Each structure stands twice: as structure tokens, then as C-alpha cells.
Amino acid sequence: MRYTPHTDADRRAMMATIGITDVAELFADVPAEYRFPKLELPAPLTEMEVARELEALADENTHVGQVACFLGAGAYNHFVPAVVDTVISRGEFYTAYTPYQPEISQGTLQAMFEYQSMIAALTGMDAANASHYDGATAVAEAVIMALHSHRTPRKKVLLSPVLHPQYRAVVRTYTQGMGLRIVGDEQPDTDFHALAALCDEETAVVVVQNPDFLGQLHSPAEMRDLAEAVHARGALLAVSVDPISLGLFTPPGAYGADIVTAEGQALGNSLSFGGPYLGIFAFRNELVRRSSGRLVGETVDANGACGYVLTLSTREQHIRRGKATSNICTNQGLNALAAAVYLAVMGKHGLRKVAELCWHKAHYAADRIAQIPGYEVVAPKPFFKEFVVRCPRPVAEINRFLLDEYGIIGGYDLSHDYPHLGQAMLLCVTEMNTVEEIDDLVHALAEVTESDLIPLEVLF
Numbered sequence: 001m002r003y004t005p006h007t008d009a010d011r012r013a014m015m016a017t018i019g020i021t022d023v024a025e026l027f028a029d030v031p032a033e034y035r036f037p038k039l040e041l042p043a044p045l046t047e048m049e050v051a052r053e054l055e056a057l058a059d060e061n062t063h064v065g066q067v068a069c070f071l072g073a074g075a076y077n078h079f080v081p082a083v084v085d086t087v088i089s090r091g092e093f094y095t096a097y098t099p100y101q102p103e104i105s106q107g108t109l110q111a112m113f114e115y116q117s118m119i120a121a122l123t124g125m126d127a128a129n130a131s132h133y134d135g136a137t138a139v140a141e142a143v144i145m146a147l148h149s150h151r152t153p154r155k156k157v158l159l160s161p162v163l164h165p166q167y168r169a170v171v172r173t174y175t176q177g178m179g180l181r182i183v184g185d186e187q188p189d190t191d192f193h194a195l196a197a198l199c200d201e202e203t204a205v206v207v208v209q210n211p212d213f214l215g216q217l218h219s220p221a222e223m224r225d226l227a228e229a230v231h232a233r234g235a236l237l238a239v240s241v242d243p244i245s246l247g248l249f250t251p252p253g254a255y256g257a258d259i260v261t262a263e264g265q266a267l268g269n270s271l272s273f274g275g276p277y278l279g280i281f282a283f284r285n286e287l288v289r290r291s292s293g294r295l296v297g298e299t300v301d302a303n304g305a306c307g308y309v310l311t312l313s314t315r316e317q318h319i320r321r322g323k324a325t326s327n328i329c330t331n332q333g334l335n336a337l338a339a340a341v342y343l344a345v346m347g348k349h350g351l352r353k354v355a356e357l358c359w360h361k362a363h364y365a366a367d368r369i370a371q372i373p374g375y376e377v378v379a380p381k382p383f384f385k386e387f388v389v390r391c392p393r394p395v396a397e398i399n400r401f402l403l404d405e406y407g408i409i410g411g412y413d414l415s416h417d418y419p420h421l422g423q424a425m426l427l428c429v430t431e432m433n434t435v436e437e438i439d440d441l442v443h444a445l446a447e448v449t450e451s452d453l454i455p456l457e458v459l460f
Contacts, residue, residue: 064271064409068437070365072386072428073213073412074135074164075274076266078244078354079432084268084341088334096333098294102309109308112296112333115340122246122343123260124253125282130336131293131328132279135240135263139167139207140174141281141292141326142238142259146205147178148290148325149236154204158184160195162212163240165417171207188420190214192222196229205259206230209240210252214418214426215386216379220250227256243267243280244358245384247351259283268342269335278335288312292326357431358385361438365429368442374449378424386428388414388421391448395425398448406444408437 006014015021027035045053064077088094092107099105099112112130119128132138143157157180159168168185175182184195184206192208199206208226210218223239230237238259239252244266252260264278265271283291289312297311346354362385370377374392389411391398399410411425418424429438 061273062403062409063273064432067403067407067409068433068440069409070411070427070429070433070441071409072430073426074166074263075271075277076244076385076428076430077271077432078266078430080268080270080338081342081345083345084338087341088338093334093337099310102307106308108333109296109310111337111340112294113298113308114344115336116296118340118343119280119282122243122251123241123257123262123280123282124251125257125260126253126285127288127291127295128280128282129291129293129295131332132261132281133328133332134265134275134277134279135261136164136167136170136279137174137328138261138263138279138281139163139238139240140171141279141328142207142261143171143175143205144326145259145283145287145290145292146236146238147180149287150204150234154202154235155180156200156202156204157182158195158198158203158206158235160190160192160206160208160212161185161188162190162214162216163207163209164213167209167240188418190216192218192226196226199230199233199235201233203230203233203235205236205238207238207240211242211245211384211386214378214388214414215383216381217245217249217384218381220255223252223255223257231256242384244351244355246355247348247353248355248359249384253282258287264335264339267339269338276332276335278332278339280339290325292324293328354431355384358429361385361431361433361435362387362429364435365427365433365438365441368438369427369445372442372446372449375445378421385430386426388424389427390421391423391425391445393448394423398425398445401448402441402444405447406440408441408444 011023015023020026069077093111096105096108099108102109115130116128120126132141147154157171157175159171159182161184163185172182184198190212195206195208206226210223212218227237236258237256238261239257241252241260241262243262243264260280260282262280264280267278269278281291281293288295295311296308299307299309301307343351362383366377366379366387369375369389376390378388378390395411395413395415399413402408402410411427414421414424414426
């Protein structure tokens with residue numbers, strides 16, 4: 001099928017309207033010597049030669065299939081069952097667009113409905129959508145939802161200092177120009193009691209993370225106390241979570257969260273060198289009309305048969321742009337499908353097993369590292385799969401040594417975001433890390449204290 005929307009007559013009419021007789025006149029302002037520059041292109045290659053060259057370029061990348069990875073900080077190396085890619089690669093899903101016409105989109109709509117249902121069950125919330133870009137934008141959308149949910153304007157937003165620093169940055173970017181006061185994260189105090197004390201009648205929402213960015217787990221009792229303090233001031237509580245952790249720990253809906261967000265990459269989506277990822281977004285029923293993004297509902301057709309449709313679409317920007325709750329509309333459907341397949345395949349017992357493996361392996365690693373002279377595991381609270389380690393040397397130098405000498409991707413350097421911790425790294429251990437890899441990491445870290453590392457400023 002040809003896609004040529006303009007006929008020769010159409011083009012002549014358009015040129016007559018703007019007063020030209022030839023398309024070349026549109027480029028008259030471009031100097032003649034730059035209009036048709038000579039391109040120094042290499043000689044043409046056959047398909048086989050191009051494939052070989054691209055494979056050689058790809059081989060220059062280091063990926064987690066080749067090396068041991070202990071880097072997390074928001075993107076995680078989890079096992080993806082083969083069935084996930086098999087399902088999402090089917091043409092019916094892979095090329096599907098926004099299902100505005102339910103009569104021809106029942107498969108996509110049902111898949112999104114099942115995703116929403118599983119996310120709601122996982123988080124303990126009433127409803128969920130299937131549209132957000134990633135964990136960071138989901139947090140920003142939670143703030144915007146909270147701002148819209150109050151009858152009288154509230155312009156204060158509290159962010160926990162142990163909420164992912166990039167999430168905090170995205171919140172500020174999303175809401176610039178809205179006249180908000182975004183506070184709470186200026187100090188390194190990770191005590192939620194201190195955060196609750198800042199909540200007042202001007203506060204729209206308090207945003208925290210559990211497990212937080214430093215890996216710490218906050219107990220249901222602590223979270224419930226925070227929720228009660230926040231609600232007493234009329235504000236909402238938004239909680240960012242690790243969805244894998246919910247296979248083992250209490251869901252936010254059980255301790256009073258109003259909005260739950262998460263980075264959904266861990267659920268059946270590969271690291272993919274940074275994206276695309278999936279923003280999980282769940283909430284209580286009272287907020288459903290303030291939700292951004294796509295919601296799929298279950299209904300019956302004229303014959304009484306079960307069917308699926310987009311619901312509450314009037315708040316989406318493609319319907320009522322001027323009154324939309326957000327610009328989020330058609331996003332991340334394939335990533336959400338991958339998460340749905342992953343959750344369906346794993347089931348609650350499989351997800352719990354993954355969470356248990358992360359927990360036990362992370363604690364094994366922490367126990368071993370704590371025994372190395374010069375290293376200190378900083379764990380004032382229980383942790384899930386990430387923990388902080390103070391190091392005897394700059395983290396950047398240690399990470400280069402780990403990669404160059406042992407083929408190990410080290411932890412996240414915390415010196416820029418949390419300088420008060422000193423030379424500290426955030427290490428992550430998942431079910432993908434073998435005991436042998438952990439032992440290699442411990443051996444390599446011990447060797448660091450005995451080696452003369454070349455400072456990075458010398459290398460660069």
C-alpha cells in the first residue's frame with residue numbers, strides 16, 4: 001500500500017498559496033554550497049557484511065550476560081522466563097497501538113486488564129493503570145494526582161531524602177512552574193518521624209520509598225504511623241516500592257498508602273541498556289478520576305458477553321486536552337504486557353521464591369563483606385536486596401578495578417547523592433548472582449585493600 005497523501009495538484013495548490021513555483025525555493029535561505037554537500041560515505045556493503053560489522057560493534061558492549069553485576073539503584077538484573085519474550089513478540093501484541101476501537105482490540109485490552117488486576121493485588125490497592133514511562137515519572141504523576149485531589153489548593157510537597165534521587169529530580173522537573181514548595185529531602189535524616197513532623201495543612205502529598213534508595217526496609221508499623229500522621233493533616237501518602245519485594249513483604253495498601261508507584265522493569269523486562277521501562281501506578285478508588293493514563297475496564301456487550309474497554313477516557317489528553325489530568329496516554333503497553341506475563345508465569349509462590357533468593361543472597365554477601373578489613377556494611381535497619389558499604393578507597397576506583405581485573409560490575413557510587421556517607425557504594429544482589437560470583441566479589445574487594453590502584457584522574 002502506498003502512502004502518498006499529496007497529489008501533484010495538491011502540491012501546486014500549496015505552492016501557489018505561499019507564492020512559490022518550485023519546491024527548491026523553500027531552501028533559498030540555505031547557502032548554495034550547503035544545500036547538497038558531498039557525503040563521504042564508505043563503499044556499499046552486502047547484507048552479510050553489514051551484519052558482521054554490526055555484530056562486531058555490539059560485541060564492544062559489556063552486558064550482564066557476560067559479567068557478574070552487583071549494580072542496582074533502580075534497574076535490576078532479574079531472570080526473565082523465555083515465555084515472556086515469546087508472548088510479547090507475537091505480532092498481535094508487538095504491533096498493537098492504542099485500543100480505541102474495542103471491537104478489534106479485545107486481546108490487547110484483556111491483557112492490560114489482567115495486568116492492572118495483578119498490580120492492584122500485588123500492591124494491595126483498589127485500581128491500577130497501564131501507561132506510565134518509568135518509576136520516576138510514576139512518582140511525578142503521583143504528586144500531580146495528589147495536587148488535583150484536594151478541594152482547596154495545597155502547594156507543599158514532602159519528599160523523603162531516601163527516595164531515589166533521580167525520582168526527586170524528575171518530580172521537580174515535572175512540576176516546575178506550578179508554584180510548589182518541594183521540601184523534606186534537603187537533610188540526610190532518613191527518619192520518617194522527622195518527615196511526618198514537616199507535614200501540615202498546606203501539604204498535598206508525602207512521598208516515601210520502601211525499601212528506600214539505600215536498601216532499608218521500613219516496618220509496617222512505622223509506615224502505618226506515618227500514614228496516620230499524614231492523613232491527620234489531610235495529605236496523601238505515596239509510596240514507591242520494589243515490586244519484587246512485595247512477594248515477601250507487606251503491601252503498601254495494608255499500611256495506609258493512597259498511591260503506590262514502582263519501577264516495573266524488574267517484572268519481566270530486561271535492562272536494555274536503560275530502557276524503555278515501565279512505571280507502575282496504583283491507587284485507591286477515591287482517586288480513580290484523578291488518575292493519569294489508560295484504564296481498562298470489564299463490561300458486557302449487547303449480547304451479554306464479557307468484553308473490555310477503555311474507561312474514564314474523558315480525562316485523557318487525547319479526548320479533552322485542555323482538561324486532561326496528564327499528557328500520559330499511549331505508553332509502555334508492551335512493557336506492561338511483559339510484566340503481566342511474568343507475574344502470571346511466576347504466580348505468588350514463584351514471586352515469593354525470587355524475593356527470598358534476593359534476601360538470602362544479599363545477606364550472605366553483606367555478612368562476607370563485613371568481615372573484610374577496611375569495609376563497613378551500613379545497615380541500621382533490615383534490608384532487602386541492596387545495602388550500603390563504606391569503602392577504604394573511592395568507589396569509582398574500586399569499580400574500575402573490579403571490572404578490569406575481575407569482570408565484575410560493582411555497586412552504585414553514593415558519594416554524589418549522599419556525600420555524608422563518605423566513600424560508600426550501594427551494592428545489589430539478586431537471584432541472578434551465584435554464590436561463586438559473590439565469593440569472587442568478596443575476594444576482589446579484599447584485594448583492593450592490598451593493591452596500588454591508579455587514581456582515575458591519572459587515567460583520564
